[in-house]
Amino acid sequence: MLLFLPGLICDASMYAPQTAAFAGSHAVDSYGMADSLEEMARIALADADRLGADKLEVFGHSMGGRVALEVYRQAPERVSRLALVSTGVHPVGEDEPAKREALKAIGHEQGFKALVDSWLPPMVAEENRKDPAIYPPMWDMCFSMGQEVFDAQINALVTRPDVEGLLGEITCPTLVMTGELDTWAPPAQHEEIASRIANSQLVIVPGAGHMIQLEAPDAVNEAISRWLDMPAS
Numbered sequence: 738m739l740l741f742l743p744g745l746i747c748d749a750s751m752y753a754p755q756t757a758a759f760a761g762s763h764a765v766d767s768y769g770m771a772d773s774l775e776e777m778a779r780i781a782l783a784d785a786d787r788l789g790a791d792k793l794e795v796f797g798h799s800m801g802g803r804v805a806l807e808v809y810r811q812a813p814e815r816v817s818r819l820a821l822v823s824t825g826v827h828p829v830g831e832d833e834p835a836k837r838e839a840l841k842a843i844g845h846e847q848g849f850k851a852l853v854d855s856w857l858p859p860m861v862a863e864e865n866r867k868d869p870a871i872y873p874p875m876w877d878m879c880f881s882m883g884q885e886v887f888d889a890q891i892n893a894l895v896t897r898p899d900v901e902g903l904l905g906e907i908t909c910p911t912l913v914m915t916g917e918l919d920t921w922a923p924p925a926q927h928e929e930i931a932s933r934i935a936n937s938q939l940v941i942v943p944g945a946g947h948m949i950q951l952e953a954p955d956a957v958n959e960a961i962s963r964w965l966d967m968p969a970s
Contacts, residue, residue: 738761738762738785738788738790738792738794739759739761739762739763739793739794739796739961739965740762740763740764740765740781740784740785740794740795740796741755741756741762741763741764741765741796741797741798741801742764742765742777742781742795742796742798742801742802742804742805742808743765743766743798743801744797744798744799744800744801745799745800745887745891745894746878746879746882746890747799747878747882748764748766748767748878748881748882749764749765749766750878751764751798751878751951752764752950753951754950754951754954754957754958755954755957755958755961758954758958758961759961763784763785765781765784765801768780768781768804770886770889771889771890772889772890772892773892773896774800774803774807774893774894774898775807775811775898776893777804777893778804778807778808778810778811779811781804781808782808782812785815791815792815792816792817793817794817794818794820794965795808795818795819795820796820796822796961797820797821797822798823798824798949798950799822799823799824799922799947800893801822801824802820802821802822802824802825803824803894803900805819805820805821806819806821806826806900806903807900809903809907810898813906816909817910817969818910818911818912818964818965818967819907819909819910819912820911820913820914820961820964821913821914821927821930822912822913822914822949822950823915823916823919823922823948823949824915824922825922825926825930826900826901826904826930827901827926828897828899828901829894829895829897834895837891837894837895840852840855840856840891841884841887841888841891843855844884844887849880849883849884849887852884853876853879853880856879857875857876857879859920859921860921860946860947860948861875861946861947862916862918862944862945862952863918863946864944865944865945865946865948865952871951875948875951904930904933904934905933905934905935907934907935907936908935908936909936910964910967910968910969911931911934912937912960912961912963912967913927913930913931913934913937913938913940914927914939914942914949914957914960915927915947915949916941916942916944916945916946916947916949916952916953917942917943917944917945918945918946919946919947920946920947922947924941936969938964940960942956942957942960943956
């Protein structure tokens with residue numbers, strides 16, 4: 738089963754163009770109040786179990802990419818393919834917790850709307866923010882998640898386990914993809930990730946920012962199709 742994992746304050750609607758295009762695929766809709774990547778991975782695996790899926794093609798976006806790596810760590814025998822999209826593998830930086838706490842503070846002090854208004858625009862390529870079919874539904878999705886979910890997921894990110902040593906252990910066909918205009922998870926970062934995974938394919942999507950699935954759905958779906966056709970090592 739093709740299993741899609743959402744990122745920070747995103748849900749299954751982030752993958753609407755993909756679940757529509759790939760029959761039998763499934764997007765995790767919620768991690769609940771999970772505040773660790775390990776727990777999020779267990780929730781994703783439980784979702785797959787509920788649907789009767791053993792072997793998984795795991796596609797993780799942004800924070801979901803880190804969840805995908807944790808799924809691989811917990812159940813490598815179940816992951817037949819892996820996609821790490823608009824994400825990172827680096828450990829927590831010295832100034833990262835303070836920056837993320839500052840974002841949380843916007844929500845607590847000014848309201849969650851102010852937090853989403855501050856956080857979301859840089860995640861989307863400037864031209865795509867003007868598209869009414871892309872940006873307003875995305876804003877509604879993020880706003881609907883609420884401050885408590887944001888806080889829990891931020892905790893998961895700043896307490897994330899080290900994964901750098903895991904990359905060399907990945908042998909399944911792996912898609913590494915980001916948007917050309919993604920300033921949060923830029924192309925150079927993904928070039929480095931791809932260079933450390935033996936059976937990987939790097940895709941940089943022109944004109945897309947961080948929210949690549951909705952900004953460039955056709956290009957993303959084409960990349961998924963090629964990934965699903967990659968030979969196993």
